[in-house]
Amino acid sequence: MKLSTKGRYGLKAMLDLAIRYGNGPIPLKTIAERQGLSDHYLEQLIAVLRKSGLVKSVRGAQGGYMLTTSPKNITVGDIIRTLEGPLAPAECVIEEDPAYCKKADYCVTKVVWEKIRDSVNEVIDSITLQDMLDDYEKMKSQNNYMFYI
């Protein structure tokens, strides 16, 4: 039940972009450096986020990436599901097209998987990047680390 680095790195990168939302394009390399990630690997992740419309890119020198919309319109769920695919503890409870199982109609374990799935989705859909940003600002005002996320 661990998330892969796709979801984890991806959310960090998106928060990095959220912190700098409105400041023009941010080069991938600086995001990768700030977050301590391989830039070529992050490139693969952000390509997925771009294709799904969550970020847009500006090519060429002085280019980079930026959120396509305000942090308050992007949820953690949008990001994680884009990168990890549908979040389900078992194939039979994938929301769009669950794997066929002949016992599905009367399977009691399936009910458990559904509850897990729904509870995870509720959590991640209820948190926006803006919420994370607010937490971040709050921490920043209380402490004196800061420069990283």
Next chain:
Amino acid sequence: MKLSTKGRYGLKAMLDLAIRYGNGPIPLKTIAERQGLSDHYLEQLIAVLRKSGLVKSVRGAQGGYMLTTSPKNITVGDIIRTLEGPLAPAECVIEEDPAYCKKADYCVTKVVWEKIRDSVNEVIDSITLQDMLDDYEKMKSQNNYMFYI
């Protein structure tokens, strides 16, 4: 964020034992057959459940496995955590001993992982085998499939 077959098969096997709780030892082979699992693989899983004290075994002919305690005292969380280890979406939020991360004190993504972890644990800790058994009986009385779980 999928569970492995350990947790999924393990829960099915435990429900199978719960259905037959009080009927003496159930051979692994019949559980595996009913649930459509490889018996040698299930053996490995049930060995873990036995070592953790959730089931006990009777050796020799007419032997098998049984729950050590009533289905109402065993939660889905007990079973899944036994088989899968601590359920956390990231290493840094494993409850017993989280992986060290120097940013842990002010990491906002960590807060998200904690919320996911807690919500999953709440769900699985709130469902007992008895609850599943009740669902099962209810389904059984409403339909006329039945023989499998």
Next chain:
DNA sequence: TGAATCCCAATCAATTTACTTGGGATTAAA
């Protein structure tokens, strides 16, 4: 024109998953 950037595709080592194989130990029943 060149440096900074995004874009794309292929390859790869390590790990994990989901088993299989092969056998030994124990016990109830014939």
Next chain:
DNA sequence: TTTAATCCCAAGTAAATTGATTGGGATTCA
């Protein structure tokens, strides 16, 4: 007392996944 049914244990393994790396091409600003 033998035999069949069972649990117990350890090792091997093929396939998939993960988390990258490698190598290059296309675009754009200065």
